Amino acid sequence: MALYTKFDMSYPSLLLLCTVFLLAIRTLRSHLSTNRLRKGCQPPRSIPQKDPFFGLDIIYGRFTETYENQSRDTIARGLFSKYGHTFQSFPYGVSEIVTEAPEHVKAIYGTDFESFGVGPMRSFGLKPLAGDGLMSTDGAVWKAHRSVLTPIFARATYHQHMFEQHVARLLALIPEDGSTVDLQPLFDRLALDSSSEILFGESTLTLLPETPADAMRFLDAYNYSLQGVGMRMVLPFWDFLSRDPKFWSSCKDAQDFVDKILDKVMDKAVSTSEEQKYSVAYGLANLGQDRVKIRDELLGLFLPVHDAIATPLTNMFFNLARNSQAWTKLQEEVSAIGPAELTPKLVKSLSYLNCVINETMRLYPGVSANERIALRDTVLPTGGGPNATSPIFVKKGVKVVIWFASMARRKDLWGEDAEIWRPERWEGDFKPDRWINLSFGAGPRMCPASDLGVTQIAITTIRILQKFKGIQNRDPVMEFVDRWRVTTVSKNGAQVGLIL
Numbered sequence: 189m190a191l192y193t194k195f196d197m198s199y200p201s202l203l204l205l206c207t208v209f210l211l212a213i214r215t216l217r218s219h220l221s222t223n224r225l226r227k228g229c230q231p232p233r234s235i236p237q238k239d240p241f242f243g244l245d246i247i248y249g250r251f252t253e254t255y256e257n258q259s260r261d262t263i264a265r266g267l268f269s270k271y272g273h274t275f276q277s278f279p280y281g282v283s284e285i286v287t288e289a290p291e292h293v294k295a296i297y298g299t300d301f302e303s304f305g306v307g308p309m310r311s312f313g314l315k316p317l318a319g320d321g322l323m324s325t326d327g328a329v330w331k332a333h334r335s336v337l338t339p340i341f342a343r344a345t346y347h348q349h350m351f352e353q354h355v356a357r358l359l360a361l362i363p364e365d366g367s368t369v370d371l372q373p374l375f376d377r378l379a380l381d382s383s384s385e386i387l388f389g390e391s392t393l394t395l396l397p398e399t400p401a402d403a404m405r406f407l408d409a410y411n412y413s414l415q416g417v418g419m420r421m422v423l424p425f426w427d428f429l430s431r432d433p434k435f436w437s438s439c440k441d442a443q444d445f446v447d448k449i450l451d452k453v454m455d456k457a458v459s460t461s462e463e464q465k466y467s468v469a470y471g472l473a474n475l476g477q478d479r480v481k482i483r484d485e486l487l488g489l490f491l492p493v494h495d496a497i498a499t500p501l502t503n504m505f506f507n508l509a510r511n512s513q514a515w516t517k518l519q520e521e522v523s524a525i526g527p528a529e530l531t532p533k534l535v536k537s538l539s540y541l542n543c544v545i546n547e548t549m550r551l552y553p554g555v556s557a558n559e560r561i562a563l564r565d566t567v568l569p570t571g572g573g574p575n576a577t578s579p580i581f582v583k584k585g586v587k588v589v590i591w592f593a594s595m596a597r598r599k600d601l602w603g604e605d606a607e608i609w610r611p612e613r614w615e616g617d618f619k620p621d622r623w624i625n626l627s628f629g630a631g632p633r634m635c636p637a638s639d640l641g642v643t644q645i646a647i648t649t650i651r652i653l654q655k656f657k658g659i660q661n662r663d664p665v666m667e668f669v670d671r672w673r674v675t676t677v678s679k680n681g682a683q684v685g686l687i688l
Contacts, residue, residue: 229581230573274571288594290623297631304560313421319484340471357395368662372681379498389467409441496641503552509661535646543614549627556593556676658687
């Protein structure tokens with residue numbers, strides 16, 4: 189009995205001892221694993237910081253860049269030219285690796301995909317507007333979103349005649365007397381009308397002469413929301429630094445607009461049109477998805493689907509207006525097809541048009557920079573040490589920023605004229621490495637609607653060229669100036685005169 193009592197009294201101590209032992213084993217295993225990963229690794233070059241502890245000077249610099257709308261691409265290229273293709277800084281007192289190395293893109297987007305994620309960054313940025321959906325989750329949750337959406341996108345066939353109607357309305361809004369027009373807002377409205385039809389099953393019809401007021405409110409609210417989302421991604425303490433009531437009201441206005449459309453889709457008493465049956469909204473509703481989750485998913489998807497055509501079209505005509513030779517070559521190619529139906533097969537056969545599209549998306553990627561968080565301890569294959577050739581140990585929680593816009597201008601990857609818009613580089617058998625040509629991303633997160641986006645860009649360009657025989661630049665600023673929100677767009681739009 190005494191023995192039993194003694195054992196009973198010491199049981200909590202034994203339990204505590206076992207717990208400590210197991211934790212020690214776990215810590216030791218983690219330490220050994222980390223040591224194995226660290227072998228041969230060296231850190232990348234660090235940029236100088238006035239504040240070595242919290243990097244307040246870097247945080248302030250980002251705040252002023254974002255607030256004053258400076259060219260982040262130009263600033264990034266300056267840092268790469270000074271510190272090499274990969275370097276690190278310590279904003280908020282934590283390591284952040286910045287790179288323009290294709291070897292890192294291959295690891296992060298391909299061979300070591302499972303070690304990196306987006307959730308910790310995008311969730312904070314997107315949550316006020318779009319909650320947690322495909323664009324802001326990782327791992328099993330992301331796979332669940334992807335598995336639901338992939339077959340829905342496959343069924344969401346988008347009839348070309350519907351898109352052609354939107355293009356015809358766009359053409360009607362371009363002045364025929366050669367007067368100056370900024371094509372950027374028109375391309376924004378084209379993308380809004382077509383993407384809303386794909387996602388919601390109902391077009392916003394912003395290209396009609398009498399634009400619905402609620403659709404324009406949505407477009408204005410969504411665009412303003414994206415600026416706030418972008419700031420929250422760059423500056424995690426943005427809420428503390430800036431109380432912007434317009435950001436929150438814009439998010440609410442965008443959500444209210446989608447809610448009204450969902451009312452029609454989910455109301456069983458209202459007959460569903462054929463367009464709605466093939467929409468992403470209808471597909472999600474038909475699966476019994478929660479209403480708020482459907483709305484969040486649609487708002488999260490709207491950004492990549494919308495910007496996949498609006499931004500490249502603006503940047504393409506920005507350059508065509510400054511390059512008469514390219515315009516003439518395109519005119520010759522388009523004239524040769526006559527009145528033929530613009531099928532995807534025909535569009536793909538227009539070699540110079542595809543060169544123009546590829547070159548535009550190379551030099552002006554819609555997303556200038558993308559970020560990933562290490563979800564576990566891992567290693568990047570190169571960029572460390574004094575010669576930048578050693579592997580880099582990446583501890584769990586470290587952010588890696590990949591600058592696509594800078595990589596697109598690397599002369600060792602694209603040639604001495606890498607910073608020049610030259611479609612001819614894509615002629616012949618030229619095929620760049622898949623890890624340096626990232627127009628629609630790469631790996632498992634690659635855009636599922638990339639072919640559709642290219643086809644719509646091509647159709648719009650062809651129809652404009654068939655109607656107008658000449659183009660003139662009307663922008664006093666000749667160089668491209670970027671304006672950053674979540675994606676990178678032309679600050680000055682595409683101010684041109686189109687000649688019949």
